[in-house]
Amino acid sequence: MFEVYVRVQFDEPCLGNERGADDEPTRMRRNSTGTVIFQQSWWCSMISRAVDGYNKHQKDVTNILWTPEIDGTTSMHKRYYTITESGVRVRKFKLHEAFTRGDIIGVKALVPDGVPLDDLRDIMQLAGTYCGISPYGWSKGYGKFKVLEVSKVYNRRRDDEGDCENRDKGEPTVDHPRNE
Numbered sequence: 001m002f003e004v005y006v007r008v009q010f011d012e013p014c015l016g017n018e019r020g021a022d023d024e025p026t027r028m029r030r031n032s033t034g035t036v037i038f039q040q041s042w043w044c045s046m047i048s049r050a051v052d053g054y055n056k057h058q059k060d061v062t063n064i065l066w067t068p069e070i071d072g073t074t075s076m077h078k079r080y081y082t083i084t085e086s087g088v089r090v091r092k093f094k095l096h097e098a099f100t101r102g103d104i105i106g107v108k109a110l111v112p113d114g115v116p117l118d119d120l121r122d123i124m125q126l127a128g129t130y131c132g133i134s135p136y137g138w139s140k141g142y143g144k145f146k147v148l149e150v151s152k153v154y155n156r157r158r159d160d161e162g163d164c165e166n167r168d169k170g171e172p173t174v175d176h177p178r179n180e
Contacts, residue, residue, distance in 0.1 A: 001065075001113060003153040004120065007106045008128060008145040013077045014103075015096040015143075017136035025095035028074055029135065037068035038107070042133055050127035057115050061123065065110040072105035074098060079136075096136060104148065121150040 016028035028036045043066040051061045077098035082091050099105055111120060125147045127133075134143025 001110045003108060004111050004117070005106055005108050005149070005151055005153050006124060006147070007104055007149040008124070009104045009148050010099050010101055010143065010145045011128075012132065012134075012142055012144040013079075013096075013101060014099040014105075014132070014134040014145075015077060015079060015136040016074075016098060025076060025097055026136065027097045031069065036070040036072065036074060038066075038070055038133065038135065040066045040068060042135070042138075043107070043109070046127045046131045046133050046138070047123060049131050050123050053126050053130070054119070054123050057119060057123070060112045060114045063112045064115075067108045070105050070107055072099055072103060075100055075103075108153065117150055117152065121147055124150060 016026050018027040018029050020027065029039075031037050044062065044064070047061050047064065051058050074097045077096050077100055078093040079096055080091060080093045082089050084090070115123075128145035128147060132138050132141070132143035132145060136142060
C-alpha cells in the first residue's frame with residue numbers, strides 16, 4: 001500500500017448534516033480537535049459506485065483506507081426550500097456549515113499497490129462528477145467536485161524524526177541505517 005493526498009474542488013456545495021436546534025446552523029461533524037471529518041464509509045460508498053463505471057479495480061478500491069480528517073475551511077451556506085403554510089407556498093432557508101462552490105479540500109488515503117495513481121485520479125473524477133461527497137444530500141446533487149491533485153505522500157517519517165538534511169533536496173529520508 002502507499003499513501004496519497006487527494007485535493008478536490010467543489011462544483012456544488014458540500015453541506016454539514018449535524019443538526020442542532022432549529023434556529024442553529026446544521027454543522028459538519030468534527031473530531032476532538034475540531035477538524036472536519038468525513039466518515040470512511042462515505043468515501044468507500046462514493047468510490048465503489050464510480051469504479052463500476054470505470055470497470056477496473058473493483059476489488060482493490062474496497063481496500064482503500066481513507067483518513068477521516070479533511071483539510072479545508074468551511075463557511076455558511078443557505079439551503080433554500082419551500083413549504084406550504086395555510087395553503088400558501090413559503091420559501092425558507094436553513095443555514096448549513098459547508099464547503100461552498102470553488103472551495104478546495106484535501107484528504108489522505110492508503111491505496112493498494114494494484115491501483116495506479118492515474119487510475120485512482122480517473123476513478124475519483126468519475127466519483128466527483130456523478131456521485132460527489134456531502135454529509136447532507138449527496139443524492140440530491142450536493143458535493144459534486146473535480147479532482148485537482150492525486151499524489152503520493154513521501155518522506156512520511158522525516159518530520160517525526162526531525163531529519164531536515166534532505167528536506168529541500170526532495171530526497172527520501174532514511175528510516176534506518178543501511179548495512180553496506
